[in-house]
């Protein structure tokens with residue numbers, strides 16, 4: 001069993017437990033009662049003409065306690081405080097890992113972050129059931145993660161439609177040329193290239209350079225994972241990333257606000273203009 005399959009097996013068990021407490025109609029009612037979603041697509045520069053989307057490297061800053069690849073990363077007693085630091089540093093979106101078994105996250109973390117910041121929030125989880133999309137909205141998320149490797153096309157289409165119907169955007173995560181082709185065919189507007197292979201956990205930053213060429217310029221392109229320091233930020237920026245998603249390097253930094261600021265400044269300076 002791959003790491004991804006193993007994670008998803010646990011996600012399904014935990015989801016069944018939550019659904020036994022709050023059924024489908026209950027979660028749909030909670031989602032409908034939530035404050036409207038913020039525009040994460042615009043926050044990532046997607047509303048701008050692609051030829052003008054060249055001035056800023058945007059940062060999605062992650063609340064990440066532990067991971068299958070690295071084990072414990074940071075205590076994060078108060079995710080709200082961390083998220084507020086990220087926002088003060090200029091983050092465009094806060095990513096909150098809500099998977100419990102392997103990442104130590106929770107919906108309570110999402111609630112805490114939602115109340116602490118005014119910028120869009122990504123519910124970062126392994127979405128395999130429409131219930132989780134309603135749940136994300138009910139807990140104030142503006143963006144959900146859809147991992148192409150975990151979903152067939154029919155399910156991806158259904159989940160994308162539901163996400164948009166609820167006023168949210170989706171970060172559609174890819175790792176191979178085939179997954180990028182599927183994401184584009186399905187009309188994804190924000191495509192993440194995760195340089196971490198979720199089946200083996202191997203990190204290959206150069207995969208971003210190989211894959212970005214396959215993504216049209218009107219799509220927001222997010223480089224995910226593998227940022228250890230500013231040279232990695234510059235590397236993704238030089239290749240044309242619109243945004244980077246960073247977890248470990250930020251949660252381990254003693255001054256996360258300054259780290260976000262530094263990444264934005266260095267990445268923006270390194271970013272070339274995008275051809276139309």
Ligand SMILES: O=C(O)c1ccccc1NCC(=O)[C@H](O)[C@H](O)COP(=O)(O)O
Pocket residue numbers: 003004062064067068069070194196198201224225226227245246247248249
């Ligand atoms: O981080 C992991 O080990 C991991 C393993 C299996 C599935 C997903 C995993 N991480 C999720 C992510 O995509 C990252 O949290 C995110 O891109 C940030 O990565 P990093 O900056 O390298 O912490």
